[in-house]
Amino acid sequence: MPRVPKTADEELIGAQHSAVASEITDEMRVARMSAELAMGFRELCTVHRGVSVFGSARTPRGSAEYQLGRDVGRRLGEAGFAVITGGGPGAMEAANRGAREAGAHSIGLNIDLPFEETGASEWVDQSLDFHYFFCRKVMFVRYANAFVVLPGGLGTLDELFEALCLIQTQKIRSFPVILVGVAYWSGLVDWLRERVAGEGKIDLLDLDLLFVTDDLDAVVKRALRAAAEQGD
Numbered sequence: 220m221p222r223v224p225k226t227a228d229e230e231l232i233g234a235q236h237s238a239v240a241s242e243i244t245d246e247m248r249v250a251r252m253s254a255e256l257a258m259g260f261r262e263l264c265t266v267h268r269g270v271s272v273f274g275s276a277r278t279p280r281g282s283a284e285y286q287l288g289r290d291v292g293r294r295l296g297e298a299g300f301a302v303i304t305g306g307g308p309g310a311m312e313a314a315n316r317g318a319r320e321a322g323a324h325s326i327g328l329n330i331d332l333p334f335e336e337t338g339a340s341e342w343v344d345q346s347l348d349f350h351y352f353f354c355r356k357v358m359f360v361r362y363a364n365a366f367v368v369l370p371g372g373l374g375t376l377d378e379l380f381e382a383l384c385l386i387q388t389q390k391i392r393s394f395p396v397i398l399v400g401v402a403y404w405s406g407l408v409d410w411l412r413e414r415v416a417g418e419g420k421i422d423l424l425d426l427d428l429l430f431v432t433d434d435l436d437a438v439v440k441r442a443l444r445a446a447a448e449q450g451d
Contacts, residue, residue, distance in 0.1 A: 255354040259328075262347055263362050266324070268451050269301040270442050271359040273378045274310025274369030284400075285313045288369050290435060291399060292317025292325075295367070298439045300446075301326055303362060305355075306346060310369045316342040328355050356381065364449055365395045365442040370403040383428055387421075392449065395441045398431045405431065 243251075272291060278284045292302045292314035302318035304311035306327025318325040319342045327343040331350050349355040359366075359378065366382050368375060379398075385391045398404040408431055416423045430441060 252351055252354060255349055255351055256357065259347060259349075259354065259358045260361075262345065263326070263358060266301050266303075266326070266362045268299055268364060268446050269303050269324075269326070269362045270295050270365050270367055271303045271363040271378075272311070272314040272367045272369065273305070273371060273375045274314065275371035275375060276305070276307040276309040276311060277372070278309035278313065278370070280312075284310060284370055287399065288313030289317040289320075291367055291369065291438065292319075292323075293321045294435050294439050295442060296321030296323025296325075298443060299323070300364070300442060301362075303328065303359060305330065305374070306340070306343060308340065310371060312340045312342060314367075314369070315340060318342075319344065328358055330355055360385065360391055363394070364446040364451055365397060367397045367399060367438060367442070368404075370400050383425070386428055387425055393428070394445045394449065396429055397438050397441055398429060399433070399435075399438060401431055401433050 272288070272295070274288055275284075278288065288310040294317070295302055295314075296318040301324035302314055303326045304314050306315075306329035311327070315325045315327060325342055325344045327340065327346045329346060329348045330352060331348075347358070356378070360382070366378070368379050379396065382396050386393050386396070398408075408426065408429060411421070412423070412426055415421050416426065430437075432438065
């Protein structure tokens with residue numbers, strides 16, 4: 220007997236497999252996707268200066284990386300930006316916490332996951348719930364002037380490379396993608412330069428889309444400059 224899918228994404232992506240039960244029709248799926256996009260547009264329509272901050276849900280409270288996320292959120296908030304995260308614990312909670320402490324608007328875009336803690340934290344002013352990753356990703360891009368990427372895992376890398384792809388293919392306006400944590404990110408950037416660009420799979424100029432730093436003053440300056448260039 221086909222098993223019940225754990226998430227709406229699993230049902231959507233695995234609907235062709237006999238092992239996954241199909242609980243709703245394609246028409247119902249399209250309606251749900253449309254409703255999620257409409258909800259996001261409606262709830263976030265007043266956000267005109269925002270920064271999407273990505274990072275690991277597994278960053279422990281009290282760690283140096285948690286404090287880094289908190290400092291990033293606070294500095295961006297003090298500069299007048301709403302801080303948008305995935306609404307989870309770890310680095311995301313830290314960035315939301317920093318934003319709240321600065322008196323800035325703190326936003327969490329939650330996603331249904333069967334294996335990790337999700338949901339609104341005490342540091343989120345506005346919490347939105349999504350079933351579909353791609354609907355949520357639209358919100359991260361649509362309402363951001365910049366992306367700030369803290370140390371993280373597969374979800375963080377997914378958001379990072381999707382942003383770079385959208386910018387490189389000119390699907391979205393070019394805005395800064397800032398990697399915070401030189402020690403964490405330098406190996407990845409070196410690999411992109413030496414192996415990926417070295418074999419001609421990307422252009423060296425594509426690496427200019429990335430800015431790696433430990434300087435939070437530089438993070439804020441780049442976000443402010445991007446907002447000004449974008450007319451916000």
